[in-house]
Amino acid sequence: MPKNYSCFPEIYDLVQEIPAGEVASYGMVASLITGATARIVGYAMAATPSGKDIPWQRVINAAGKISDRDGAARHRKYLEQEGIIFSKSGAVSWATCRWQGPSEKWLDAHKIDFMDFLEIQANWPGKPK
DNA sequence: CTTCTGACGAAAT
DNA sequence: CATTTCGCCAGAA
Numbered sequence: 001m002p003k004n005y006s007c008f009p010e011i012y013d014l015v016q017e018i019p020a021g022e023v024a025s026y027g028m029v030a031s032l033i034t035g036a037t038a039r040i041v042g043y044a045m046a047a048t049p050s051g052k053d054i055p056w057q058r059v060i061n062a063a064g065k066i067s068d069r070d071g072a073a074r075h076r077k078y079l080e081q082e083g084i085i086f087s088k089s090g091a092v093s094w095a096t097c098r099w100q101g102p103s104e105k106w107l108d109a110h111k112i113d114f115m116d117f118l119e120i121q122a123n124w125p126g127k128p129k
Numbered sequence: 130c131t132t133c134t135g136a137c138g139a140a141a142t
Numbered sequence: 143c144a145t146t147t148c149g150c151c152a153g154a155a
Contacts, residue, residue, distance in 0.1 A: 038137040046136050067136055
């Protein structure tokens with residue numbers, strides 16, 4: 001497994017914008033960060049520094065499932081404690097708990113035009129009507 | 130340079 | 143739904 005990517009700090013910064021009770025996919029996070037891909041975000045979560053208040057558990061895969069290896073059960077438990085509901089097949093409902101995106105403050109700080117953001121957001125999973 | 134390997138994703142079956 | 147296939151991309155060996 002790789003070690004350090006230059007975009008990790010930015011990824012962590014964005015993940016901290018996700019509130020309890022909501023979840024995002026690796027791809028969603030990557031879509032807002034230049035140079036990042038869903039895979040890179042996955043690596044970042046695996047290397048999340050402990051004790052820095054980074055809600056890594058709120059980032060799951062595009063299928064709405066936990067794609068963890070060993071700590072899958074623990075991962076799911078954390079989310080359930082935050083109010084996330086899992087279906088019988090083990091997936092969350094994007095329509096009800098999907099993160100809607102970062103604050104405008106974050107977008108501004110990272111120089112992302114709001115209209116561009118809306119375009120990106122429109123392609124996120126489980127498009128809420 | 131080549132090959133392998135992922136906390137991934139989308140499309141096809 | 144679940145599985146398979148292929149695309150993806152930066153490190154490690």
